[in-house]
Amino acid sequence: MLKWLLLCGFLCLASGNHFPLRVKRHLPQIKGDSPHYHHDPNDIDVLTMVYIVGTDDTPLPFIPDTTSADIELTLCTSLNYPDNCYDYMESDDFVQIDEHTASDRFIDTNDMEQIWTFITRKPVTPAPGSIGFGFPALQKYPHDTYWPDAYVNNSLEAKTLTMHITQKGCTGVASYGTNQICYIRNFHDNYTFYLPTTSKLYWQFAMDSVQIGKVKTTTGGHAVIATNKEYIGMPKKFLQQFAQAYGIQWDGLYGAYTVECKRNLTLPDLQISVADGNTIKIKATEYVYTWETLPNGMCVLNFEDSKAFGFGPEWYFGIQLLESYCVTLDFDKKQMSFTKNFWILNPHYDPCPH
Template identity: 25%
Template structure:
């Protein structure tokens, strides 16, 4: 039905198809944020562009909680969306609560307004939440909200998703995400790109390996095996992973986390609740090796050992890897920004597949 929707929209619009690109701002190689304009006149907001969800929400300017104001004083200013200043806004006379599997949440009135992103692609009537209550963790993140780029099945509520609205106007129903890597702590600056309707040939190598999706909800695909150093985790049956640009670190099963800690010599930093290694080992830790659809993919340690400036160089680089606790109904693995920095991800709605191409970096 979703593919029929795309075909019908293509015919109805009868317009010249387009492609576009959108720079991403890089915060500590931990958050990649894009500017989105909403309302009339335009209000520019910095949003997390998230392939792991499908709703659009923004902090309402009237939200008076500490989280809405932000805790990153001097590092990032949260602006919020002032709905009273938009002449094109209409209300839906209802509210919506969005709860993510990771536990974050937001809630507030549902409205419709003009939204522009994806290289100035304009959506004249996009439904979204103006959040007046948000999870406290968002106060520590350099964002004004989230724009979901997943499949319609992930959407909460009845509104057409932003991606559903722009796909029919693109040259092809796909987009490419490329993320760059900085070797030292940095706040902001254009160090990533989303290319809509086309493959990013400037930042991604030409060889692309495609994998069929196992569902049309998350960007989910099977993983055959994993190894690091002398540790390996090969499953008789394939396990599931998702590509999630809204997550900063790779999430792995508990036995794999134990193996990674053992092979890297990492120790647990109780204060920051992360695994840490000496920064001097950033380039020499063993590779993460994944087997997907019979092809081996290597993530070097320079991609998963990050310097957040947490302390002396000899002790305070972190492993950008988290443990997924057993017992949930979600995926076995979450391949996040750490993965996307290493391999450009091509999200193909039309062919129901995801592609991986080695990313090009100038600094590593």
């Protein structure tokens, strides 16, 4: 049963406020007949936002999704519902608009009540809700609420979303309207660089080249930030070249490339060269999944074939990017910024629940 460990009463995204969430990581599973090893969807809960919904003031977790632009909410379909759905029958303000959408009362980060329209879905889903932070062109229905606009209408804050995750991966923090959380724990290198978006749909940026040790592509391309992915997606050819160069095998039993867990200290950095001579680096300590080992003692490599398992783009970066960088998405300027992430929990005072 999903156990939400909520460390804030509801979403705190205003200036100076942020929301953390600590969850127990679960061992990934092979889903159905899929040949691909998928992480437990609850792993992404480190970035969960909590909102108060309905006239009965129900606190509900929402997962931020940069590959969507819709608010989605899972409705309980019977009295024997799981924990990760919304009992809409308890709210006097709930209105079913059509077969796909509904509206209800939400309390925003400024304690203001609003009626928001959202897409309804049926159980079972990883969390009761998700909030889309892609661009409006991604909206499935034009009348549903676009969260960034709804928030700014009741706030003087800038239209920005900032996110990062501890390097151990068990706690995430987000802030709306300010990127100051990028500097609170950063005493080493406050350098921040900016990249313009190259898509009307996604938070996508241009790449000059991509390199992992001996393997390099200089053809450039574009990459998307995908907070709903536990993998880094890349072209199959590049992935196979990397695996061959470093003796990494595909494990058909688990449906993933696997390595000895200790190789997270020896495999090369993933380096993405971008504009103005800047480089995005993701270390093997982030792309080797050491949070939970496999029954055979090996660890999953968090790389996947983007064509086989992705959502369209050739390259995309999941939550490993947010372990490496504090990332700010600026909706008005259509740009994203990257500040090196040095956030490591003190194991004596704030241990990861592993």
